Amino acid sequence: RKEVEQDPGPFNVPEGATVAFNCTYSNSASQSFFWYRQDCRKEPKLLMSVYSSGNEDGRFTAQLNRASQYISLLIRDSKLSDSATYLCVVNTNTGGFKTIFGAGTRLFVKA
């Protein structure tokens, strides 16, 4: 089992749609969680951190469920510019500190 698993993509949605990405992690001792966005042939960039209490940044909402070892990202009112790959990221400190990336979920928003 992979340490971080994400929904297989791609997701094809129309502008204005709401889309949700899911991610699960295997290490219950994981400490911090993030969503990164990666545009084609570019480096990943931090989209938002994920907290147990949930956090919102404009059209983006991230949730963490530690009991289920599950992270989600919700994008409301999708824009064409949201088209990218979304990477789920988990920091663990078991046998040393590591940052583990999921394989990413590709999103295409179409007009």
Next chain:
Amino acid sequence: DAGVTQSPTHLIKTRGQQVTLRCSPKSGHDTVSWYQQALGQGPQFIFQYYEEEERQRGNFPDRFSGHQFPNYSSELNVNALLLGDSALYLCASSLDLTSGNTIYFGEGSWLTVV
């Protein structure tokens, strides 16, 4: 304030050759991690340097080695290149990852092995 910078941005090497990639972390950051990202995959952790020592290593062979300098900059060396080493190599920096700080990436070095 410069972010993470990497060089070279693109390079082509022949099988069996050696390559050195360089990274300067974001100002104030002391931890550097290297990742390999193949097309269609997420970044795979290679290793992490802190205080000039390799603190953590992923599942990569010994052909992959690195170094961190006193100014926190870092190098990634890959020996005996294979075709499968073709990928985007990303350097990421942070302020001591053990505190869970966010990592920031450079634009990466695109390596093609022919």
